[in-house]
Amino acid sequence: MKISREDVLKVAALANLELSDVEVDTYRSHLDDILTYIDKLNEIDTSGVEPLTQVVAASADDSALRDDVIVRADVITEVLQGAPDPEAPYFRVPRVIEK
Amino acid sequence: MSAPAAWTIPEVRSALDARKISARELVKEFYARIEQRNAELNIFLALSPERAYAQADRIDAAIAAGDALPTLAGVPVAVKDVISTRGIPTTCGSRILEGYRPAYDATAVTRLEHAGAIVLGKTNCDEFAMGSSNENSAYGPVRNPVATDHVPGGSSGGSAAAVAANLAVAALGSDTGGSVRQPASFCGVTALNPSYGRVSRYGLIAYASSLDRIGPFTHTVRDAAAVMSVIAGRDTRDATSASVPVPDYAAGLGGSLRGLRIGIPDDYFGEGIDPEVRKKIEAGIALLEKLGCRRVSIRMPNTEYAIAAYYIIATAEASSNLARYDGVRYGPRVPGATLIEMYQKTRGRGFGAEVKRRIVLGTYVLSAGYYDAYYLKGQKVRSLIARDFREAFEKVDAIVTPTSPVPAFRLGERTANPLQMYLADIYTVTGSLAGVPGISVPSGKTSAGLPVGLQIYGPAFGEDRVLHMAHAFEQAGGQEL
Numbered sequence: 140m141k142i143s144r145e146d147v148l149k150v151a152a153l154a155n156l157e158l159s160d161v162e163v164d165t166y167r168s169h170l171d172d173i174l175t176y177i178d179k180l181n182e183i184d185t186s187g188v189e190p191l192t193q194v195v196a197a198s199a200d201d202s203a204l205r206d207d208v209i210v211r212a213d214v215i216t217e218v219l220q221g222a223p224d225p226e227a228p229y230f231r232v233p234r235v236i237e238k
Numbered sequence: 239m240s241a242p243a244a245w246t247i248p249e250v251r252s253a254l255d256a257r258k259i260s261a262r263e264l265v266k267e268f269y270a271r272i273e274q275r276n277a278e279l280n281i282f283l284a285l286s287p288e289r290a291y292a293q294a295d296r297i298d299a300a301i302a303a304g305d306a307l308p309t310l311a312g313v314p315v316a317v318k319d320v321i322s323t324r325g326i327p328t329t330c331g332s333r334i335l336e337g338y339r340p341a342y343d344a345t346a347v348t349r350l351e352h353a354g355a356i357v358l359g360k361t362n363c364d365e366f367a368m369g370s371s372n373e374n375s376a377y378g379p380v381r382n383p384v385a386t387d388h389v390p391g392g393s394s395g396g397s398a399a400a401v402a403a404n405l406a407v408a409a410l411g412s413d414t415g416g417s418v419r420q421p422a423s424f425c426g427v428t429a430l431n432p433s434y435g436r437v438s439r440y441g442l443i444a445y446a447s448s449l450d451r452i453g454p455f456t457h458t459v460r461d462a463a464a465v466m467s468v469i470a471g472r473d474t475r476d477a478t479s480a481s482v483p484v485p486d487y488a489a490g491l492g493g494s495l496r497g498l499r500i501g502i503p504d505d506y507f508g509e510g511i512d513p514e515v516r517k518k519i520e521a522g523i524a525l526l527e528k529l530g531c532r533r534v535s536i537r538m539p540n541t542e543y544a545i546a547a548y549y550i551i552a553t554a555e556a557s558s559n560l561a562r563y564d565g566v567r568y569g570p571r572v573p574g575a576t577l578i579e580m581y582q583k584t585r586g587r588g589f590g591a592e593v594k595r596r597i598v599l600g601t602y603v604l605s606a607g608y609y610d611a612y613y614l615k616g617q618k619v620r621s622l623i624a625r626d627f628r629e630a631f632e633k634v635d636a637i638v639t640p641t642s643p644v645p646a647f648r649l650g651e652r653t654a655n656p657l658q659m660y661l662a663d664i665y666t667v668t669g670s671l672a673g674v675p676g677i678s679v680p681s682g683k684t685s686a687g688l689p690v691g692l693q694i695y696g697p698a699f700g701e702d703r704v705l706h707m708a709h710a711f712e713q714a715g716g717q718e719l
Contacts, residue, residue, distance in 0.1 A: 142602070146602070147598060149605075150598050150601045150602045150605060151598060151601075153601050153605060154557060154561075154585075154597050154598065154601040155561075155564070155578065155581040155582050155585055156582060156585050156586055156589070156594060156597060156598070157582040157583050157585065157586025157587070158586060158594065158598075159586075162591075162594065165591075166594070166595055166598050169595055169656050169657070170595070170598065170599055170602065172656075172657045173549065173599060173656070173657055173660075174602075176545075176546060176657055177546040177549070177550060177612065179542070179543060179546050180543055180546050180547065180615050180616070180619055181615075182543075183540070183543060183619065183622070185615060185618035185619065185621075185622070188618040188621050188622060189618070189621055190614055190617030190618050190620070190621060191617055191618075191620040191621040191624055191671075192448065192617055193448050193478070194434045194435075194448070194624065194672070194673030194698070195434060195435045195478050195480060195673070204477075205474045212341075214341035214342070217325075217339075217341040218341050218567070220339070221337065221338050221339055221567075221568045221569075222566070222567055222568060223565055223566075223568075223569065223570060223571035224571060230566050230567055232566055232577055232580070233573075233574065233575070233576055233577045233579075233580050234577075235576075235577050
């Protein structure tokens with residue numbers, strides 16, 4: 140077994156994800172299959188191979204960079220319209236600072 | 239029910255030029271079609287008639303004034319629901335974004351409208367583009383217009399089905415591991431996954447940022463070329479968009495394929511491929527040879543590791559990208575006694591099963607103690623897969639493969655085993671990891687009448703070449719093989 144119930148619960152906590160008991164069992168079993176499959180990668184020797192994080196190489200001449208110009212977006216009203224608990228110009232959340 | 243007539247982009251243009259129909263009438267016709275078929279097929283999640291008719295009226299006014307029309311004038315298009323559209327609901331097929339209306343348009347959408355296209359609405363997809371069957375949408379699966387008890391493929395199933403059912407002339411989808419190519423093959427239409435960096439991702443809601451791309455669905459390769467010339471190119475709002483010049487792709491179509499070397503990877507025709515799919519792809523390769531291509535057997539030795547590397551990298555990036563859905567800024571909130579509890583409940587109830595599975599896997603492969611064994615290893619294997627492609631393109635001009643090892647399957651047939659579903663992405667994830675362009679074109683049908691897709695890969699920024707080859711293939715009757 141590659142992954143335990145406790146592993147799933149630990150990871151779910153890291154991801155701020157509430158899972159039901161049934162979900163924990165189901166995902167544990169699916170992840171076990173997937174991680175076992177992923178072990179295939181140990182068949183290949185990757186010593187000396189550089190990791191590929193991004194296929195677009197950073198351009199040498201900084202052409203990917205633009206000037207940092209301030210542009211007013213003026214979208215506060217539109218953005219807050221979609222928020223679950225807005226109090227313009229803020230998003231309200233449960234209290235995080237004790238009195 | 240027989241499908242209403244297909245329109246291609248040149249047909250729209252000549253009908254407008256000849257005053258046979260106005261842009262407004264055309265939009266009305268497409269909305270009538272959608273009205274008639276959407277309850278059954280579940281393709282559109284939101285319609286945008288106000289915006290569509292306003293754009294149609296601008297086109298009609300330009301026609302009346304005798305102004306020169308832009309290249310996509312009056313072309314009704316559908317947009318996958320992971321692509322932002324200002325003021326139009328954009329849910330990514332998820333409950334967690336129910337009711338969300340972006341405050342801005344994706345660059346690809348802005349460019350389409352600037353070129354005269356008319357956005358009809360937003361198409362259903364697997365939640366956050368995670369899936370290969372469209373069954374992971376929180377709003378129910380799309381049905382395949384070719385065989386309505388079958389899936390349309392995924393994750394851009396709604397966009398593929400919209401074109402296949404003639405409810406749009408073209409559609410935008412997104413492709414991370416095959417999500418435009420595979421549904422195109424399942425629905426019998428054409429779709430291009432451009433090179434990474436070819437089309438701006440600004441406004442494309444992120445799944446796996448190092449892999450995500452926007453690509454078009456169309457009836458014909460010529461139409462795909464026309465859409466590509468509009469949406470491709472550098473965008474200062476996406477630092478990974480490339481400054482490589484954009485050719486007039488449609489102008490490059492036509493002419494002979496004589497002497498082009500097509501690589502056929504032996505490693506792609508092993509176990510797992512449906513015999514009928516194999517037969518149609520063999521016939522497709524034979525057709526390309528008849529058109530003058532030279533068949534070259536090649537090896538892509540790291541292919542068998544692609545799925546494992548892909549699911550590590552994609553889920554790792556997803557677990558990070560999807561951290562933003564926390565019930566603070568958009569979508570519904572599930573209350574909690576503390577901020578953390580609110581996050582946990584909102585995410586636990588807002589995300590569907592596949593998304594949660596991938597967040598858990600992605601968080602796991604990035605977590606302390608596992609990072610090197612999984613994430614770093616996956617990225618090293620990604621290097622090897624990219625090298626397979628680089629070395630292949632030293633010997634051949636293009637690589638030809640099936641798009642999917644299987645044709646469309648029945649709704650519900652494959653949902654029980656996620657790993658089995660992942661394994662069927664083998665021919666598309668390789669190109670996703672390498673960043674190269676790939677097109678899927680119809681290559682005959684199985685005896686049950688299900689479409690098969692042939693995939694042509696080209697080197698990075700070789701869209702012109704794959705479009706040229708796919709166009710010749712289509713014109714020579716590829717669809718009827």
